Amino acid sequence: MISVGNLDTPVKIEKMTFTQNANYGGIQDEVWSLATVSSYIWAYIVYRGGKEGDEADQKVGQQKVDIYLRYDETVDKIEPGWRIGVEKDNQDWKYFYIESIAEVDGRHKINKVTAIAKYNN
Numbered sequence: 286m287i288s289v290g291n292l293d294t295p296v297k298i299e300k301m302t303f304t305q306n307a308n309y310g311g312i313q314d315e316v317w318s319l320a321t322v323s324s325y326i327w328a329y330i331v332y333r334g335g336k337e338g339d340e341a342d343q344k345v346g347q348q349k350v351d352i353y354l355r356y357d358e359t360v361d362k363i364e365p366g367w368r369i370g371v372e373k374d375n376q377d378w379k380y381f382y383i384e385s386i387a388e389v390d391g392r393h394k395i396n397k398v399t400a401i402a403k404y405n406n
Contacts, residue, residue: 287329287353287395295325296352297370297378298363320367326360329353330371346404350381356393369400 300320303313335348352369354360363386370378381400389397 287390289355291329292327292353292355294328294330294371296328296330296354297321297325298360298367299370300364300367317368320363326354328369348381348402348404350400350402352381352398352400353389354396354398356388356396360396361393363396363398369398 298320299317302316302318304316306314329352331351331353333349333351335346337344337346339345363383365383365385368380368382370380373379379402381402383398383400385399387397387399389395
């Protein structure tokens, strides 16, 4: 069981939004924007390991994590395809792309988000 005291890492949740391109009209620009009202949400992160493989003739490293978030109205709306940013160093962010969301503690207490980060070398 995870207690509220374990939620010690600030993260930000972002979703893809589309804006109209001023130069070409119908073509849209993809922009990541905050999906939550507040800038940060407190989380507990469990690093589950990773692997390395080939994608499109390139080596790609993957790191899988479980991110535990306290339930609230915003967290209930998280969708696969969004991303969660974890601040590594001063304004340098590491992004994990959401694969699945599960409620682990019942009664809307804690949500578990499984996410993956990919690195091209």
